[in-house]
Amino acid sequence: MTQGEYNPYVSAQTQFNNVADMINLNQSARELLSQPSREIHFTIPVRMDDGETKVFKAFRIIHNDARGPAKGGIRFHPHETADTVRALSMWMTWKCAVVDIPLGGGKGGIICDPRNMSDGEQERLCRGYIRAIARNIGPVNDVPAPDVMSNAQHMLWMMDEYEVITGGHYPGVITGKPLGMGGSLGRTEATGYGVIYTLNEALKTQNMDIAATTASIQGFGNVAEYAARLYSQLGGKVVALSTWDNQDKKAYTFYKNNGLDIEKMAQIKDKFGTIDKQKAAALGCEILDGDKWISQEVDILIPCALENQLTPETIVNVSDSVKIICEGANGPTTPDCDAFIKDKGIYLVPDFLCNAGGVTCSYFEQVQCNMNYFWTKEDVLEKLNIKMTQAFAAVHEIAVEKGLYMRDAAYVIAINRVAQAVKQRGWV
Ligand code: GLU
Numbered sequence: 001m002t003q004g005e006y007n008p009y010v011s012a013q014t015q016f017n018n019v020a021d022m023i024n025l026n027q028s029a030r031e032l033l034s035q036p037s038r039e040i041h042f043t044i045p046v047r048m049d050d051g052e053t054k055v056f057k058a059f060r061i062i063h064n065d066a067r068g069p070a071k072g073g074i075r076f077h078p079h080e081t082a083d084t085v086r087a088l089s090m091w092m093t094w095k096c097a098v099v100d101i102p103l104g105g106g107k108g109g110i111i112c113d114p115r116n117m118s119d120g121e122q123e124r125l126c127r128g129y130i131r132a133i134a135r136n137i138g139p140v141n142d143v144p145a146p147d148v149m150s151n152a153q154h155m156l157w158m159m160d161e162y163e164v165i166t167g168g169h170y171p172g173v174i175t176g177k178p179l180g181m182g183g184s185l186g187r188t189e190a191t192g193y194g195v196i197y198t199l200n201e202a203l204k205t206q207n208m209d210i211a212a213t214t215a216s217i218q219g220f221g222n223v224a225e226y227a228a229r230l231y232s233q234l235g236g237k238v239v240a241l242s243t244w245d246n247q248d249k250k251a252y253t254f255y256k257n258n259g260l261d262i263e264k265m266a267q268i269k270d271k272f273g274t275i276d277k278q279k280a281a282a283l284g285c286e287i288l289d290g291d292k293w294i295s296q297e298v299d300i301l302i303p304c305a306l307e308n309q310l311t312p313e314t315i316v317n318v319s320d321s322v323k324i325i326c327e328g329a330n331g332p333t334t335p336d337c338d339a340f341i342k343d344k345g346i347y348l349v350p351d352f353l354c355n356a357g358g359v360t361c362s363y364f365e366q367v368q369c370n371m372n373y374f375w376t377k378e379d380v381l382e383k384l385n386i387k388m389t390q391a392f393a394a395v396h397e398i399a400v401e402k403g404l405y406m407r408d409a410a411y412v413i414a415i416n417r418v419a420q421a422v423k424q425r426g427w428v
């Protein structure tokens with residue numbers, strides 16, 4: 001979703017090139033890793049409920065699979081673009097590498113708006129997507145998952161279509177499936193919880209006690225909701241939440257000075273994260289403009305929505321009270337905004353580290369599917385916490401040791417791992 005002059009693919013390449021320069025990455029590795037290795041662009045004709053056929057445009061893009069099968073979600077969004085999917089596929093490569101799981105990076109997208117489609121139409125769209133790429137995906141080459149506006153039910157329809165085509169049971173073809181159908185306990189919570197596991201580590205480095213902090217969150221989809229839940233359980237106070245209202249076609253910020261009750265807020269949202277304004281007012285929330293989340297006088301900002309939210313234009317609204325930014329979304333900060341974050345002395349937990357909990361749990365889901373033996377939720381979350389904490393520690397350590405900005409430190413680790421894999425395989 002290109003917003004203003006910002007193209008996420010250009011942002012992803014800029015970030016990569018900066019660090020490639022820093023680590024003197026050789027020319028061939030640089031050429032290979034600065035772009036996707038394979039792209040499929042296709043159309044999906046779907047018979048709509050009114051009998052008409054609508055044709056949807058879709059993508060599956062593999063950035064790199066040197067460290068293992070490509071991995072990454074499929075986004076459903078009316079403003080999806082090939083360049084956004086390219087950027088997200090790159091970020092998936094770095095994400096899997098920074099948490100050191102044996103997977104590569106890929107991403108999919110369908111230009112559609114599931115909010116305006118019936119269940120039947122969505123099912124036919126999901127099945128059409130898989131019919132088009134069944135030969136290219138699979139547990140050993142490319143494994144999709146949910147992302148923005150796609151969910152466990154979509155994944156199950158997709159798995160079912162794949163199994164109908166291939167004639168076997170392949171639960172490892174896709175992750176984020178429902179429980180009892182190859183899904184993992186903890187997958188729903190994983191991305192949001194992972195954000196808070198890394199936040200907790202960041203707070204330790206700043207000698208801050210989570211129970212004495214306040215936060216403002218952008219988004220109230222799956223990632224934001226579970227981040228907010230765990231953060232409040234640990235004693236933090238979420239004073240503001242901003243979310244898109246699909247009826248009004250604009251965002252609102254829900255504010256409560258003494259902290260929002262996240263459980264109650266979750267009860268008054270629909271499945272796409274839109275909060276019922278009347279019910280929110282009845283809960284004592286002030287309803288402010290959508291962009292007010294960014295200017296709150298809080299300790300922590302957690303953008304969990306889309307790309308390009310923190311820009312040189314919006315960063316001036318960030319309060320001096322903010323000490324930490326945790327990027328729950330993919331690409332919420334534009335490259336030209338990083339200098340401002342550094343200048344303000346804000347500690348950044350960069351996106352592909354901060355939100356790696358989802359794909360890490362997807363990896364656990366695959367492992368459990370392969371064994372056909374499923375772990376308890378406690379087991380999953382404990383393993384997740386260990387992985388996220390280790391990844392955070394490695395990035396923080398190199399940032400301190402080499403005096404690097406956290407985003408660059410995460411890139412140094414991820415690019416080095418992938419560069420080593422492509423070199424060892426003899427690709428470059
Ligand atoms: N869509 C999630 C992400 O951006 C999860 C991907 C996955 O589980 O493969 O990290």
